[in-house]
Amino acid sequence: MRFGEVDIPEDLNYTQKHLWIRIQDKLCTLGWTDYIQKNAGDVNYVELPPKGMATEIDDDFGTIETSKWVDRLYSPIKGRVIETNDDVVKNPELVNKAPFTQGWFIKVEMQSETDLQGLMSPAEYLDYIKTCEEQ
């Protein structure tokens, strides 16, 4: 699925804070969407949590900076970080170059399936970014 130049893969879920989530059993991989990386510009800095850290819904798990964007990264999942992407910390441009593959942030082992409530489907995310564009 596409919105202009923006890619919205159909096998992922999305959040209002523009994270994508790939869910495989209880393992969730999180990253920044193509829409947000295109809008925020060149990513210069990513700070991620240590392996083993607990995540709560809407709590921050890291920081991201571009030349025009300084913000925290907020988890949509309750669980535990089982892997962080050291490559993206060393080479933040991976978020721009390969947002859905090498540019992922963390892998979280989800605590319960009820955590998935509130995530958007690709079609819902497409509608959401159309709203963002109007604002």
Add this chain to the structure above:
Amino acid sequence: MTPETSHSWEEVKSWDLKELLDKSRRLSWEIHGKQIQYFIPGHMVYMGERGKYPSISLTGTSCALKCDHCYRKVLEGMIPATEPDTLKEICRRLDDEGNLGVLLSGGSDTRGTLPWKKFSKAIQWIKKNTRLKISVHTGVVDPETALALKESGIDELLMDVVGSEKTMDEVYHLRDGLKAMESSLALLGGTGIPLIPHIVIGLQYGEIHGEMHALDMVARYPISTLVVVVLDPIRETPMEGVRPPDPETVGRFLGAARLRIPHVPIALSCARPAGQHRAKTDLLALEAGINRIAMPAEAAVEKAREMGLDVAFFKTCCSKSF
């Protein structure tokens, strides 16, 4: 370390950093009070909040100079408005959307000038028909352009000031650029409009080269604020991979700037390296008694409170003179 006198970078480098920062901070607090202003400029996003002062390029992504530190990349992030009617339309919309003002900027021709005469009437219209404040990134100006800017009713003049002919030549690709810059500063200073020079630290491929002379140049004019920018090498430009000046160098320059022009508020621009560099720079800037920081590191917001400073946030450019 004498206030209001000219010093070379060699001298400044020989001073004890802590002593310099302490002296600079005391002087700043004595003159400007124990306060810090933080800014979210442009349409930038800071902790979920968006700035209300977008940048507009009057030349789209065109620039004849293609300076080594920018290479037209900065223009890509601006709203293009290459015709006066387009500019009016965009500004009316930005006003309706609740923005506070706009920064008019753009690329240059081979002499370093922007098309101000072409847009002068449109700017007058915007001032008359919207509530937007207008900041202008002037570039090099001649007497007619300075007059046109004055008559257009803009709110403030921003100008990058470079203190080295070598940097003007090798980075800006402008011959005799220093002379043009001196003359532009004098013309802009004579308009009576708030003048906010910007000095980029490390513009000579990360080296300090001419920044102290730039400070001497701006000290001769009644400037509203001095904005200090730190070279932040951009990808896919000739400066990609260049090491920016380290935070201590930035802190040292901020201290020296305070001593040179004690009565002028000093701002740290949004353009500076990210991450730990930003955090260290911002903390040293607070030690130096800086008055304004755009897009501050979280640690700096916390530290300002610990230092007992009055903290205020604004969604405009850090040049704000209104």
